[in-house]
Amino acid sequence: MVRISAYSVATVLALLMTTATLPPLLADQSDRAVINAPISLLTAPIAGEMTEIAPGIGQRLAPGETVARIHNARIDRTTLITLDGKVSELRGSLLAARQKRESDEAYVAALDAEIKRQVEQTVAKLEGEVTEARARVGVANAEGQSTKAVVDRQQSMVDRNAASIDLVRPTQYKLEAARFDKDAESAKLAQKSAELAAVRKNVFVGNQSNSLAVLTQKRRDLAFDAQRLAIEETQLTSSLKTQTALLDAERKRLDSLTDAQLRATNGGVVLSLGAAQGRHVNPGDSVATLVDCEQAFAVGIFSYRQAQDLAVGTPVTISSAGSSEPQPGRVSEILPKTSDKTDQQYAVPFPQTERREMYVLVSLDRAEGDASTDRPRPQARTSPCSVGQWVTITRENGWIPSASVAWKAVASGFTGPEAQAGWTAVSTNVREVAVTMSHGMRRVAAWISPVSDADAARDEGHDGRRTETLR
Structure with a gap:
């Protein structure tokens, strides 16, 4: 009996060691797998109060659909008021400068008309004076010629001793005076001709053109x-344009800081809401988390030894507790490890791995025309796309099962269907709880997020508590 007992214990220990070591290395099946999906985080772009939150948790949003609206009534408008004052001041200065310029231009036009009228009168007057001066020059010339003829006759009489020399001298003096008179009249003619030519060229000199010179100088000053x-x-127009552009930009900035709309750019399903209506939010605060159910996938943990058998494109089946119909899928990617930065891009973190283990990502095959990725879904789950649900991934035509699945199958023969399922319903007030058992060692990976009263009130048919399953 002692020998039989020793052999029995040794056999049991050998079986336990074998089932704990060999199946994880060679198994074509893994129950350390979870449904996951990429998420997009909507954050508040401005500070303010949430005036509207359109969707509820689990609601599917179309691309571009409005998720929330934020209003901020406390905006500092000091810069806007300053810019508005500068714009008003520049507009007033510009209007005054334009009116002064137009007044000067009108005055210059009036001066041009007056100068033109006076120039015409002066030209006509100078032309008459020039004509008079020419006539006087002709008279002086004629008198000189007449006097010269008398002098010549008297000189001839003196030469013939018919008259005295004293008779000729007065006439000679008169001839010299006639010559001087002619020169004076010629000078006056030249002066009047020069004044006429200058007036015609708008050059005003002399006493007669003094008024024209004053008008011309005044016209020149006004023109300058x-x-x-x-x-x-x-310059004012350019400054006004610049300040107006700054004013418009400031108005747009204040408008963007006063009201903001959060839209689901690519659509998705609302996974969680981080703010309730009427709550004050700051820039960067999380408002909603959207999960892309179209890209839902299953991630499982397998041994490195199964890398060749689980190459990309390998068909697999996905089953879960509470679902009798397994779902087909294909291996889409193999990752040796992950990081916290990668986990932030998905709805739930990847499960923890041990040494010489890898992640196998499986895309879920959907029937044609069926866009839903909610299978497999146990009845206790309420999250969109069943994200966070633990499933079992089995390679097609695989013959080495997982140790835990095998033990559950053995236990089902003794304790019935409830033990076969191996799941106990647990009522808890947390968002996600995931507990895994690996290689006889207990390993816990928990994602805990308290459920707010607002979230509990939105969930139809629930009293704010989550019914989860704990293996």
Whole structure:
């Protein structure tokens, strides 16, 4: 009996060691697998109060559908008021400069008309004076010629001793005076001709053109002032354009900080809500988490030795407790390990691995026309796409089962279907609880997120508590 007992204990220990060591290395099946899906996090772009939250947990959103609206009534408008004051000031300065320039230009036009009228009168007057000067030059010339003829006759009489020399001298003096008179009249003619030519060229000199010179100088000053005002108007226009652009940009910035809409860019299913209506949020606060059910997949843990048998494209089946119909799938990717940064991109973290183990990602095959990825779904699950649900992945045509699955099958022969399922319903107030057993060692991977009262109130048919399964 002692020998039989020793052999029995040794046999049991050998079986336990064999089932704990060899199946994980060679098994074509893994129950350390979970349904997962990529998520997108919607965060608050501005600070403010949540005025509206459209969806509820589990609701499917179309691409571009509004998720929430945020309103911020406490906005600092000091910069906007300052810019508005500068724009108003520039507009007033621009209007004043434009009106002054237009007034100067009108005055210049009036001066041009007056100068033109006076120039015409002056030209006509000078032309008359020039004509008069020419006539006087002709008279002086004729008198000189007449006096010269008298002098010549008297000189001839003196030469013939018919008259005295004293008779000729007065006439000679008169001839010299006629010549000087002619030169004076010629000078006056040249002066009047020069004044006429200058007036025609808008050059005003002399006493007669003094008024025209004053008007011309005044016209020139006003023209220069109008040009200065035109340059100032251009500068003010450029400054006004710049300040108006800054004002519009500030208004748009304040509008974007006052009201904001959060939209589901690519659509998805609402996994969780991080804010309730009426709550104050800060920039970067999580408002909602969307899960992409179209990209749902199963991730399982297998030994490195199964890498060749589980190559990409290998068909597998996925089954879960509470679902009698397994779902087909195919291996889409193999990962040696993961990181916290990678886990943040998915609804639940990847399960923990041991040495010489790898992750096998399985895409779920859906029937044609069926966009739902909610299979397999146990009745106790309420999360979208069944994310976080533990499943069993089995390679097609595989013949080495997982140790835990085998033991459950053996236990089902003794304790019935409840032991075969190996699951006990647990009522708890946490979002996700996942507990795995590996190689005879207990390993716990828990994702805990307290359920808020608002989330509990939204869940139809539930009293705020989650009914989960704990293996």
